[in-house]
Amino acid sequence: xxxxxxxxxxxxxxxxxxxxxxxxxxxxxxxxxxxxxxxxxxxxxxxxxxxxxxxxxxxxxxxxxxxxxxxxxxxxxxxxxxxxxxxxxxxxxxxxxxxxxxxxxxxxxxxxxxxxxxxxxxxxxxxxxxxxxxxxxxxxxxxxxxxxxxxxxxxxxxxxxxxxxxxxxxxxxxxxxxxxxxxxxxxxxxxxxxxxxxxxxxxxxxxxxxxxxxxxxxxxxxxxxxxxxxxxxxxxxxxxxxxxxxxxxxxxxxxxxxxxxxxxxxxxxxxxxxxxxxxxxxxxxxxxxxxxxxxxxxxxxxxxxxxxxxxxxxxxxxxxxxxxxxxxxxxxxxx
Amino acid sequence: xxxxxxxxxxxxxxxxxxxxxxxxxxxxxxxxxxxxxxxxxxxxxxxxxxxxxxxxxxxxxxxxxxxxxxxxxxxxxxxxxxxxxxxxxxxxxxxxxxxxxxxxxxxxxxxxxxxxxxxxxxxxx
Numbered sequence: 001x002x003x004x005x006x007x008x009x010x011x012x013x014x015x016x017x018x019x020x021x022x023x024x025x026x027x028x029x030x031x032x033x034x035x036x037x038x039x040x041x042x043x044x045x046x047x048x049x050x051x052x053x054x055x056x057x058x059x060x061x062x063x064x065x066x067x068x069x070x071x072x073x074x075x076x077x078x079x080x081x082x083x084x085x086x087x088x089x090x091x092x093x094x095x096x097x098x099x100x101x102x103x104x105x106x107x108x109x110x111x112x113x114x115x116x117x118x119x120x121x122x123x124x125x126x127x128x129x130x131x132x133x134x135x136x137x138x139x140x141x142x143x144x145x146x147x148x149x150x151x152x153x154x155x156x157x158x159x160x161x162x163x164x165x166x167x168x169x170x171x172x173x174x175x176x177x178x179x180x181x182x183x184x185x186x187x188x189x190x191x192x193x194x195x196x197x198x199x200x201x202x203x204x205x206x207x208x209x210x211x212x213x214x215x216x217x218x219x220x221x222x223x224x225x226x227x228x229x230x231x232x233x234x235x236x237x238x239x240x241x242x243x244x245x246x247x248x249x250x251x252x253x254x255x256x257x258x259x260x261x262x263x264x265x266x267x268x269x270x271x272x273x274x275x276x277x278x279x280x281x282x283x284x285x286x287x288x289x290x291x292x293x294x295x296x297x298x299x300x301x302x303x304x305x306x307x308x309x310x311x312x313x314x315x316x317x318x319x320x321x322x323x324x325x326x327x328x329x330x331x332x333x334x335x
Numbered sequence: 336x337x338x339x340x341x342x343x344x345x346x347x348x349x350x351x352x353x354x355x356x357x358x359x360x361x362x363x364x365x366x367x368x369x370x371x372x373x374x375x376x377x378x379x380x381x382x383x384x385x386x387x388x389x390x391x392x393x394x395x396x397x398x399x400x401x402x403x404x405x406x407x408x409x410x411x412x413x414x415x416x417x418x419x420x421x422x423x424x425x426x427x428x429x430x431x432x433x434x435x436x437x438x439x440x441x442x443x444x445x446x447x448x449x450x451x452x453x454x455x456x457x458x459x460x
Contacts (some may be wrong), residue, residue: 094410097410101407112370115395169390173389323395323399
């Protein structure tokens, strides 16, 4: 997991006039590289707006991975078997690891880890809207793997070709690991669907609650996505929100049939002329309410994150003190 | 030459966070900065192959960097050996020096075996 095809401004947009005009030769070389589909590396000159956009997008992505540990982490202690618990632990650990790859990629742009975390903890930085929904049932864990990770993979595979080298390389590592996440979720749901009527009903209930928020993960419709065009020009974004969403719907409908669940959209049907599925209208008011802090779990997620960070302070202090002591001992021995 | 593997692409003073900005943060010793020092991680995927750069991480010292690299970069047996190197000790060539540094090699095609035509009947050589 878990990016969102949504580049939400973290704060008021910086005045463009304040950005010094780029030296022409440098700008031309940058444009040539982008046009030739070459990678931009940390040492290369880049326009200030490109750098800012990447810092924002990569750090939002990193925050999403870290916050994304919570909805599933909620079920580790209550997983129905040791096998499922081990799988879930591995998956949640992966999400933490993905956050670390991404923070490292963001840092190559000249921002510090602490300032990125501060932005998350103070609520200045955004993360994927999807993690502000609760995991009410064990079936939710399977649905997150199947649908949420499925949508994330759809989003993330094109970012492996992103023009910024460190981000693209981090995404390649992440995508390699994502496939396990989606498959374990689908398999877990298949097992539950072979269970009692109550167990099958719980799977259906989880699908009903997650379907629409998952479709919204792909971000606002193309017509309303102001940043998309520039992102495409820079090779940061490769496929539009609506195209990705369509691809996801078309891929998911047959999977739902195999699983034996229905998708909660009366308008969802095959369109012979388009050779794609039509689907119903997404509630964008709800989406924006969640993005802007008013989802069911926004406050809880952030409070948990801040508490975990503060509770870990003594560990960081102890590690630092230990390292200082070791260093002093070495110096004394050498003297 | 630059001693910064990831130099700040911005002009001096334009970094997003000044108290942590490069290069002082990268070069800072333990206790000198809020951030832990940065380490570059190299993993040997199997015996007989070279160590390859795979990413970076923050850790207080080399031992902790190794343990964290194990958890972050080899959760699926991606490696049999790990190197961690303080990022601040890496010296990198400057992108601006690229022509002066690398182009002299471009016209020395006689360094490649394909420069020489050998009769077919000689076979593999």
